[in-house]
Amino acid sequence: xxxxxxxxxxxxxxxxxxxxxxxxxxxxxxxxxxxxxxxxxxxxxxxxxxxxxxxxxxxxxxxxxxxxxxxx
Numbered sequence: 001x002x003x004x005x006x007x008x009x010x011x012x013x014x015x016x017x018x019x020x021x022x023x024x025x026x027x028x029x030x031x032x033x034x035x036x037x038x039x040x041x042x043x044x045x046x047x048x049x050x051x052x053x054x055x056x057x058x059x060x061x062x063x064x065x066x067x068x069x070x071x072x
Contacts, residue, residue: 017060017070019053022046027053029060040071 017038019027029038029045037044038060045056063070 015057015061016064017057019050019057021050029053029057038071 014032016032018030018032020030021027026047027050028048030036031038037046039045045053048056060070
């Protein structure tokens with residue numbers, strides 16, 4: 001993956017969920033609090049098209065902004 005760091009995101013001003021491009025052109029949604037792929041129901045959000053990753057990350061961040069846990 002590109003632009004992946006091992007450090008959690010220190011700023012609450014940044015979005016909780018970001019997309020990162022994988023080596024083969026697919027996309028992953030990263031939880032910036034853990035620096036790991038976001039997951040729900042045992043499925044990591046990896047290997048996505050860019051559009052799907054953008055749409056899912058947008059919805060996850062909207063849920064967080066509204067005070068809801070997006071991955072329940």
